[in-house]
Structure formats: structure tokens, C-alpha cells
Amino acid sequence: MYRFLLTPRWFGINVFVLLAIPFCIFMGSWQLSRFEDRMAASRDAKQQVAIDVREAARPLAELLPVDQATSGKQVTATGRYDKQLLVPGxxxxxxxxxxVLTLLRTDGGKALPVVRGWLPGTASAAKAPAAPKGEVTVTGALQASETPGDNGVSAQGGLPAGQTSAISAASLINLVPYGVYDAWVTLNTADSGMKAVPATAPADSGLNLKAFQNLGYTGEWFVFAGFVVFMWFRLLRREVEFARDAALGIFPDDEEQDRERSEEKAPV
Structure with missing residues (x-):
């Protein structure tokens, strides 16, 4: 009854199944490992932020450009405060x-965005304390420029003058006539009674949407493997039924003719 398994058609089906199942399992396991790596990276990033706060501050030039290795590191910079902006929400x-975001004009001519602190309520220039005058040296955690979608950052648009939604060179370069560093600093000790903003883990180092996409893909690949097994058994069962009917002298055409005769004889 199972001699049909030796036919070329079933040989191809079996080879496909034998290759498809391990491939699906491998891909599912790989996606699961990616999710676990992101979980571990999230824990490590949070621990690293706490360690970075205790490290000695280094000059800004030594830590640029900002990447996952330098994000959150303690940095020091000297200059004069210039334009002040508010970052709502x-x-x-x-x-x-x-x-309260103030641009620190450094000796090199470019400005470093500095988050001097956080205030509750609706963004208002009247609430924000003025920046210190003269030359200042700031110390804080270095952060990479934000993009819409990072840490809940919304897209720019519809904000009053003097406000910005994202702390990034791309957003600030249009608001000032000089260059802006592609990074920003949050002070360890906030100015003028404001609350200090803690450093955050680098982008793509935590349990973000990409991590849960990996988890979703894991489930999909294992479902695909189960579907291949299900279809193989379904085809096998159908072929066995055909073989059994053929052994009894029953063919699909005969069954169709018997059904048509029954329908003709049925009372209307």
C-alpha cells in the first residue's frame, strides 16, 4: 500500500520536507537567539549606564562620534551658553x-546641545531659568542624537517658536546659524533647581520593537515547520485512501458516476 512512497513524485515531496523542517527550526532558533541577545544587551546597557556615571569625565573630542560604546560616557566641555530651547512632552x-535645552558654543565654533534639567507641566519659556553667563564647563552623560521613534520622540511639526521635539543636529541646525555637534549632553547636576535628566541606554540596545519582532518571527518559523509536517501527513493519508480504493476496484470516476445516479434517482 505504501509503494507510492518510492515514486519520483513522493521522492521529491519527502526531500522537500526533510529539508524544510530543519531549515524552519534553524531559522526559528536563530530568531530566538536574537531576542535573547537583545534581552541580555538591555540588562548590560542598564548596568553600563550606572557604571559610566561613576567614571571620570573625558573631553568631548575623545568621545566623538557617539556610538554604543561611548553613549552614556561622562564628558566635559567648555564654552558659553547661547540659544535656549524647550523640548516638550x-x-x-x-x-x-x-x-530645558541650551546650546553651549564651544571654542571650536560648533554648539553642543546641553539638557540643563527637566521641569514639570506644559513647556513655557517663562518657567525655564536663564542659562549662566560667561564661560562655563559642563559635565554630564554623552548621548547620541535622537530620531523620531526613539524613546517616545515624536516627529517635528506644529511646535511654537523656541521649541523642538528631537534633540539632534538635523533638527537644531535650522534654528541656529552655526554648526551643531551630532550629540548632546545631560548634566549630572541640573541648573537652577531643575531636576537632572538621567542618561539613557543607547538606541537599539534594549527591548524595543525589533526585539519583539524577533520573538514574533520565532513563532512564525516554528508554525511553518508544523505546517509542513501537517501537509505531509495530509497528503500521505489522501494517497493511502486512493491506494486502498484502487485495491478494492473503486476509482474516483466510478464514485462520481455513482453520486450522479443517486442524484437522478432522488425524488424531487
């Missing part, structure tokens, strides 16, 4: 508020 300790 930022939460701290489960409260809604805004950042």
Missing part, C-alpha cells in the same frame, strides 16, 4: 514635563 518619574 518628556516624562520623568511618571510625570509629564519638558527639558
Amino acid at each position: 518628556r516624562q520623568l518619574d511618571d510625570r509629564e514635563g519638558f527639558y
Whole structure:
């Protein structure tokens, strides 16, 4: 009854199944390992942020450009505060508020965005304390430029003058006539009674959407493997039924003719 398994058609089906199942399992296991790597990276990033705060601050030039290795490191820079902006819609300790962002004009001519602190409530220039005058030296955690979607950052648009949604050179370069570093600093000790903004882990180092996409792909690949097994058994069962009917002298055409005769004889 199972001699049909030796036919070329079934040889091809069996080879496909034998290759497809290990491939699906391998891909599912790989996606699962990617999810586990991101979980481990999330834990390591949080631990590294705590370690970076205790490290000695280094000059800004030594830590640029910002990457996952330098993000969160303690940095020091000297210059004069210039233009001040507000960054609305930022939460701290489960409260809604805004950042006070001031551009530090360095000796090199470019400006370093400095988050001097956080204030609760609606963003208002009247609430934000003025920046210190004269030359200052700031110390804080170095952060990579934000993009829409990072840490809840929304797209730019519809904000009043003097406000920005993302702390990035791309957003700030249009607001000032000089160059802006593609990085920013959050002070360890906030100015003028504001609350200090803690450093955050680098982008793509935590449990973000990509991590859960890996978990979803894991499930999909294992489902594909199960579907291949299900279809193989379904085809096998169908072929066995055909073989059994053929052994009894019953063919699909005969069954169709018997069904048509029954329908003709049925009372209307």
C-alpha cells in the first residue's frame, strides 16, 4: 500500500520536507537567539549606564562620534551658553514635563546641545531659568542624537517658536546659524533647581520593537515547520485512501458516476 512512497513524485515531496523542517527550526532558533541577545544587551546597557556615571569625565573630542560604546560616557566641555530651547512632552518619574535645552558654543565654533534639567507641566519659556553667563564647563552623560521613534520622540511639526521635539543636529541646525555637534549632553547636576535628566541606554540596545519582532518571527518559523509536517501527513493519508480504493476496484470516476445516479434517482 505504501509503494507510492518510492515514486519520483513522493521522492521529491519527502526531500522537500526533510529539508524544510530543519531549515524552519534553524531559522526559528536563530530568531530566538536574537531576542535573547537583545534581552541580555538591555540588562548590560542598564548596568553600563550606572557604571559610566561613576567614571571620570573625558573631553568631548575623545568621545566623538557617539556610538554604543561611548553613549552614556561622562564628558566635559567648555564654552558659553547661547540659544535656549524647550523640548516638550518628556516624562520623568511618571510625570509629564519638558527639558530645558541650551546650546553651549564651544571654542571650536560648533554648539553642543546641553539638557540643563527637566521641569514639570506644559513647556513655557517663562518657567525655564536663564542659562549662566560667561564661560562655563559642563559635565554630564554623552548621548547620541535622537530620531523620531526613539524613546517616545515624536516627529517635528506644529511646535511654537523656541521649541523642538528631537534633540539632534538635523533638527537644531535650522534654528541656529552655526554648526551643531551630532550629540548632546545631560548634566549630572541640573541648573537652577531643575531636576537632572538621567542618561539613557543607547538606541537599539534594549527591548524595543525589533526585539519583539524577533520573538514574533520565532513563532512564525516554528508554525511553518508544523505546517509542513501537517501537509505531509495530509497528503500521505489522501494517497493511502486512493491506494486502498484502487485495491478494492473503486476509482474516483466510478464514485462520481455513482453520486450522479443517486442524484437522478432522488425524488424531487
